[in-house]
Each structure stands twice: as structure tokens, then as C-alpha cells.
Amino acid sequence: MNAATALQPTFQPARLLLSGNEALAYAAYHSGVQLGTGYPGTPSTEMLENFAKLGGHAQWAPNEKVAFEVALGAAIAKGRTVVTMKHVGLNVAADPLFTAAYTGVAAGFVVFVADDFGMASSQNEQDTRYYAKAAGLPLLDPSDSQDAYDFFAKAIEISERWQLPIILRTTTRVSHSKSIVTLHELPPPLQPPHFVRDIPTYVMIPAYARPAHARLLKKLDEIQEWNDSSISSLQRVIPGDSSLGIIASGIAYIHAREAAPHACFLKIGMPFPLPLETIRKFVASVERCVVIEEGDPILAEAIRAAGIHVESKPPLYRLGELNVQKVRKILNYDISPDAAVPRGKPPELCPACPHRTVFSAFQSLNLIITGDIGCYTLGVLEPFGEMDTCVCMGASIGMGLGMRHVLPEDQARRVLSVIGDGTFMHSGLTGLLEMVYNPPPTGHIVLILDNGTTAMTGLQEHPGTGRTLDMHATGQVRIEDVARGIGVQNVIVFDPDPKDGEENLIKLVKEYLVKNDTTVIIVRRPCILSAKKEKEYKKVIPITEARGGCHGCG
Amino acid sequence: MVADNIINVIVAGIGGQGVLRASDIFGQVVFAAGYDVKKSEVHGMSQRGGSVVSDIRFGKQVFSPMVPPEECDYLVVLEETQIESNVHRLRPNGVLIKPDSIDLTKLRNKRSINVALLGVLSTYLPDLPEELWLSAIRNNFAEKLHQINETAFRLGKSSR
Numbered sequence: 076m077n078a079a080t081a082l083q084p085t086f087q088p089a090r091l092l093l094s095g096n097e098a099l100a101y102a103a104y105h106s107g108v109q110l111g112t113g114y115p116g117t118p119s120t121e122m123l124e125n126f127a128k129l130g131g132h133a134q135w136a137p138n139e140k141v142a143f144e145v146a147l148g149a150a151i152a153k154g155r156t157v158v159t160m161k162h163v164g165l166n167v168a169a170d171p172l173f174t175a176a177y178t179g180v181a182a183g184f185v186v187f188v189a190d191d192f193g194m195a196s197s198q199n200e201q202d203t204r205y206y207a208k209a210a211g212l213p214l215l216d217p218s219d220s221q222d223a224y225d226f227f228a229k230a231i232e233i234s235e236r237w238q239l240p241i242i243l244r245t246t247t248r249v250s251h252s253k254s255i256v257t258l259h260e261l262p263p264p265l266q267p268p269h270f271v272r273d274i275p276t277y278v279m280i281p282a283y284a285r286p287a288h289a290r291l292l293k294k295l296d297e298i299q300e301w302n303d304s305s306i307s308s309l310q311r312v313i314p315g316d317s318s319l320g321i322i323a324s325g326i327a328y329i330h331a332r333e334a335a336p337h338a339c340f341l342k343i344g345m346p347f348p349l350p351l352e353t354i355r356k357f358v359a360s361v362e363r364c365v366v367i368e369e370g371d372p373i374l375a376e377a378i379r380a381a382g383i384h385v386e387s388k389p390p391l392y393r394l395g396e397l398n399v400q401k402v403r404k405i406l407n408y409d410i411s412p413d414a415a416v417p418r419g420k421p422p423e424l425c426p427a428c429p430h431r432t433v434f435s436a437f438q439s440l441n442l443i444i445t446g447d448i449g450c451y452t453l454g455v456l457e458p459f460g461e462m463d464t465c466v467c468m469g470a471s472i473g474m475g476l477g478m479r480h481v482l483p484e485d486q487a488r489r490v491l492s493v494i495g496d497g498t499f500m501h502s503g504l505t506g507l508l509e510m511v512y513n514p515p516p517t518g519h520i521v522l523i524l525d526n527g528t529t530a531m532t533g534l535q536e537h538p539g540t541g542r543t544l545d546m547h548a549t550g551q552v553r554i555e556d557v558a559r560g561i562g563v564q565n566v567i568v569f570d571p572d573p574k575d576g577e578e579n580l581i582k583l584v585k586e587y588l589v590k591n592d593t594t595v596i597i598v599r600r601p602c603i604l605s606a607k608k609e610k611e612y613k614k615v616i617p618i619t620e621a622r623g624g625c626h627g628c629g
Numbered sequence: 630m631v632a633d634n635i636i637n638v639i640v641a642g643i644g645g646q647g648v649l650r651a652s653d654i655f656g657q658v659v660f661a662a663g664y665d666v667k668k669s670e671v672h673g674m675s676q677r678g679g680s681v682v683s684d685i686r687f688g689k690q691v692f693s694p695m696v697p698p699e700e701c702d703y704l705v706v707l708e709e710t711q712i713e714s715n716v717h718r719l720r721p722n723g724v725l726i727k728p729d730s731i732d733l734t735k736l737r738n739k740r741s742i743n744v745a746l747l748g749v750l751s752t753y754l755p756d757l758p759e760e761l762w763l764s765a766i767r768n769n770f771a772e773k774l775h776q777i778n779e780t781a782f783r784l785g786k787s788s789r
Contacts, residue, residue, distance in 0.1 A: 092660045195671040252669040252694035333692035399697040417714040419680025
């Protein structure tokens with residue numbers, strides 16, 4: 076896909092049953108987005124994958140910060156861009172996010188972030204709407220797949236009008252639920268990308284950043300005024316019985332429509348900057364007004380801070396997802412705890428997963444294990460129970476080092492960090508630098524479980540696989556070369572063969588636990604789920620014909 | 630059958646059993662029949678052998694994509710062990726469709742249990758034409774699997 080064809084997406088009107096993520100992919104494609112980049116993370120992953128399937132130019136970056144920076148560069152070069160990530164990914168990308176609000180962009184730049192209230196597959200349930208306020212970027216909050224499609228187009232329009240990045244936030248049920256979408260013609264794409272030098276706008280030294288901050292505040296005032304006007308069309312009033320008014324956005328709006336079919340509704344499409352005059356008018360028109368929102372009470376607090384009286388939900392409902400029954404209880408002032416629901420079967424490592432060999436070995440080693448994010452986090456569950464910490468992508472290495480620095484020697488020698496290949500590419504490299512630069516007196520051991528894919532999120536490619544998102548051959552980063560290059564003292568590649576892998580790994584780890592060296596053991600065996608994908612890949616794209624060709628013969 | 634009412638269906642099973650495939654097929658059937666439809670499930674960790682549950686709701690106008698507690702009309706469970714954690718979602722007089730709803734000895738490929746139980750479901754929803762079921766099944770499988778899944782569907786359909 077080259078830039079010229081991306082400017083002319085084929086559009087055919089249609090009515091389709093789509094997930095929110097699929098709808099966003101269609102919208103990005105129909106909007107002529109020239110580059111999609113991101114990092115996989117539930118529940119955001121399928122957006123970029125579907126954008127690629129439609130023919131869009133999509134790439135997985137090593138992590139969300141890099142993805143954001145790639146997208147920002149493209150948008151400053153006048154390319155329409157989307158960057159995708161899950162809520163915790165935005166923490167990684169937060170550094171460029173805040174200053175991108177100052178620089179602004181020259182073409183539409185949509186930051187798609189999916190929140191995971193209820194933590195279907197996440198380590199926390201942070202609310203991305205805080206980031207909008209903190210960074211000073213407008214945020215759109217779709218309720219279903221049609222909204223996702225329409226709001227993406229709106230996001231491009233707003234981003235280009237005010238030359239600002241814009242956050243499009245979904246939640247799990249918006250991203251992963253399917254509902255009917257009518258596709259329609261979206262705004263015409265811009266002229267092809269080209270760079271115009273504009274030093275005071277894009278170089279954020281203090282002298283240029285001070286006026287940039289003032290510019291940002293002015294833009295936000297303008298957007299708020301626009302959002303309050305009827306032209307915005309992002310808010311909708313649904314008339315009903317004026318004894319009850321409900322202000323809601325996102326999936327909460329959908330649940331509330333079902334829970335209170337006769338109420339009046341103000342549906343908020345852009346929760347930041349908030350259309351306060353629209354809200355003031357709505358609240359005055361009803362007898363009782365309740366704000367229904369998933370996550371933290373951000374809407375309710377902002378409305379109350381403006382001196383408008385609304386009811387908010389009880390603190391209990393800051394936890395987990397909302398649903399129709401919970402909304403009914405909020406409206407009825409019912410604060411009784413929800414009935415306990417029987418738990419289903421928890422996930423586990425696949426029967427023939429190579430990680431099983433590793434965690435079985437750990438059971439014989441009496442270790443203190445600083446863990447990380449991936450399938451292997453399941454090693455904490457029965458039957459293994461072999462993980463002592465799990466915080467964020469890459470944390471295993473730094474946390475293991477910290478423990479080794481302060482613990483008495485007998486305990487320090489038992490500390491081992493375990494991280495997967497995808498997570499190592501994402502944010503393990505800097506941990507390894509720290510290990511070489513500030514080694515604890517007892518040294519340290521990092522086990523990198525290399526199954527050749529980003530397994531937990533659904534087998535995505537990464538810089539270590541040698542394949543791009545759309546399965547073309549590309550440059551491959553070899554973990555052992557990186558570790559040696561950084562200066563790790565011992566770098567060992569180990570095969571966890573089901574026959575004798577456990578026994579050999581126990582021996583190997585014991586051997587290095589007593590040394591005072593820095594050690595990386597790469598435990599390498601492909602994910603059993605990726606075998607089919609690998610076979611397809613080899614069938615479709617012989618390496619010599621793939622992008623870049625083979626340079627092996629010099 | 631439907632009028633203004635919403636019909637709530639839940640498909641439940643274990644990761645890898647074809648819960649999502651079954652709910653995709655059913656979603657396409659009711660969509661093709663002209664109903665409003667919403668379908669919702671949780672992805673992610675559940676792929677790794679854990680419980681998978683998918684909600685499908687259809688009717689004239691559907692709001693929430695999740696079936697509210699005790700409002701499920703038809704609960705389709707692909708594995709006996711998953712009945713206990715889902716049966717509380719059925720409404721009084723709701724229908725439980727489970728593996729022994731069909732004659733399992735006649736199911737040639739055990740992997741097509743998902744489609745066979747959709748066949749059972751289809752007998753409760755006679756307004757949905759058989760052709761829509763068959764075409765949705767064909768849309769969701771490679772051609773070489775069409776025959777075996779059609780046979781599984783008919784087995785389920787003839788079970789009551």
C-alpha cells in the first residue's frame with residue numbers, strides 16, 4: 076500500500092455487523108488514514124489488524140511510546156494517522172502525548188485507546204479520560220460500533236480543524252461487542268503529505284513551549300464552545316418523562332437506555348472539553364438528574380464543579396463494568412452488594428506450552444521470581460504458583476535488581492527475573508542496561524521466555540520475529556546479540572525440550588545462581604498456537620521473494 | 630415469535646471449543662433475518678483454556694450488548710462443566726441446550742458440537758429460515774468443512 080492509493084480508499088455503502096474495533100478500522104480506511112501504528116493490547120488489538128486487512132498501511136511498533144512518536148512524526152508531515160493501544164499503553168506513551176498537545180499536528184491524528192473496566196485481561200482499570208484533561212486533548216467516547224465509525228470521522232475533523240491530536244476512547248464492551256453499522260462517505264482526504272518547516276511550532280524549547288501552552292488553552296476554549304453548539308452533533312437529547320434525566324456517555328449510555336426506557340437522556344459524545352451549557356440546560360429541564368458513567372466519576376465531578384447539581388453513582392460502582400442491572404440499582408438508590416456470581420474456569424497455560432517446562436523447573440528451585448506481562452504470567456496460578464510480582468511491561472528486570480540490592484545475600488541469590496520475548500522488546504531492553512550498569516553484588520539472572528510471538532494478545536509479530544504486521548519478512552532483532560552487545564556477562568540460549576528440558580534448566584539455573592555475574596538465559600521454543608500461522612507464512616511468502624529480498628549471498 | 634420482545638441467547642464453553650464461532654454464526658443469522666442484533670464477549674485471557682461466554686441479543690431494537698441477569702431465554706453450553714457457572718443467567722422457564730441434547734454417538738466430528746447445538750437452538754426459533762443458518766455456517770468455515778458442519782446442524786435440528 077503506497078501513500079497515493081491510501082488517499083483514495085474504495086468506498087461502498089453497506090450495512091454490516093461489526094465490533095467496535097472493526098468499525099474503527101473501516102472508518103480509518105475510509106478516512107484515508109495513511110499510517111496506522113500501535114502496540115497490541117486487549118481490548119484494542121483488532122483495530123489495527125482489521126485496518127491492515129482492509130488494505131491500510133499498519134505496523135506494530137516495539138511499544139506504545141515509539142508507536143505514538145512514529146504517528147506524531149507522520150501527522151506533522153501532514154499524513155493522516157492513527158495510533159492504537161490499551162489504557163496502560165497510554166502510560167508508556169504519556170511522555171510524547173503531553174507535549175504533542177503543545178506542538179499540535181498538521182493532519183488528522185487519532186489516538187485510539189481502549190479501557191478495560193472489569194479487567195478482562197489487564198493489570199488495572201485506569202480511566203483514560205483523566206489523560207484528556209491532564210494533557211489537554213479532546214476526547215471522544217463512542218457507545219457502540221456505529222458511534223465508533225462516526226466518531227472516528229469526527230475525530231479527524233476536530234483534529235484537523237484545531238490541529239491537535241485527539242483521543243478516541245473505547246471500553247471493552249464497545250471494542251468487543253458487535254452491532255450494526257451503516258457505512259457512509261467520510262470526509263475527503265487531504266493533499267499528499269509534505270513537510271513545511273515551522274520551528275516555533277514543533278521545537279519545544281522553553282521559549283517556544285510557553286506560547287504553545289497558551290495556544291493549547293485557547294484551542295481548548297474554542298473546542299468547548301464548539302462542543303456546546305449544535306454544530307458539534309456529538310451530544311444528543313432523547314426526550315422522555317421529565318421526572319428523570321440521565322446524563323451518560325460510552326457504553327453506560329446504552330445500559331441506561333435499557334434500564335430506564337422512559338427517562339430523558341443527554342448523551343455525551345465528547346466528555347472533554349465538556350459542553351457545560353448544554354448540560355446546564357438539560358439539568359434545568361428535568362426534576363432529578365443522574366450521571367451514569369463507567370469507571371471513575373469524572374463527568375459527575377466536572378459537572379458539579381461547574382455548580383450544576385447532579386447525582387453521581389455510589390463509590391461501589393467505580394469498580395468493574397456497569398451493566399443494565401447495576402444501572403437500575405444506581406437509579407433506585409440500591410446500594411446492596413451484587414449477588415455473588417459463580418466463577419468460570421480460569422485460563423491456564425496450554426497443555427503442551429513450552430512455558431510449562433520452565434515453571435515446573437521453578438518449583439524445584441525455591442526462587443523469588445519477579446514476573447512480567449504475558450501468557451507466562453499464568454505461571455502464578457495453580458498448579459505452579461511460581462511468581463512473586465507482576466506490575467507492568469518490563470518491570471520484572473528492574474524489580475529483580477532492586478530486590479537483589481537490598482536483600483541479605485541468602486535471599487538475594489534466589490531472585491530471578493522472568494520476561495517474554497515480546498515484553499522484552501517492548502520495555503526489557505532498558506532493564507538490561509540497568510543490570511549491566513548497576514549490577515547487584517550477587518549479580519542477577521534474567522530468563523527470557525522466547526516463544527517467537529506476542530502470544531497472549533493473539534500471536535502478533537514483534538521486532539524479534541522477523542515479520543511485519545502483514546506477514547512480510549523484515550529485519551530481525553536477535554535477543555542474544557542484543558544481550559551480548561549491551562555487555563551481559565553470560566548469555567545462554569536454552570531449548571526447553573519436553574523430554575529433559577526441566578532437569579537441564581534446573582541444573583543451568585543452579586549453576587548461575589551461585590555466581591556473581593550478570594546472566595541472561597534465553598529459553599527458546601515456539602508457541603504451540605503459532606505453528607499454524609508460521610506454516611501459512613512459509614507457504615505464502617518464501618523469504619527470498621519477500622520485501623527486501625534475501626541479502627544472504629552478499 | 631419476536632414482535633417487540635428481545636430474545637437473549639448465551640453460548641458458553643471452554644476456550645478452543647468454538648464458542649465465538651457459534652455466536653458469530655448465530656449473530657449473522659439474525660442479522661440476515663433483518664433484526665437489530667448485539668453480540669458481546671470477553672476476549673483475552675479466556676483464550677487460554679478458560680471459560681468463554683458470548684451473549685447475543687436480537688429483536689426490534691436492542692440496547693445493551695450484555696444479557697441482563699436472569700433474562701437469558703436460551704443457554705447453549707458446549708461442555709457440561711460450564712453449566713454450573715452459567716445456569717443462573719437463565720430466566721424462569723428459559724431453555725438449557727447442552728451436549729446431551731443431541732445423540733453424541735451420531736456426531737461424526739466432536740469438534741462440530743458447537744454447530745450441532747445451534748441446530749437444536751434453531752428448533753426453538755422457527756421464524757429463522759433454515760437457508761440463513763446454512764449460509765451463515767458456510768460463511769464461517771473453509772469449504773472442506775461445509776459438509777461436516779451441515780450434517781452436524783441437521784443432527785441437532787432433528788433432535789427434537
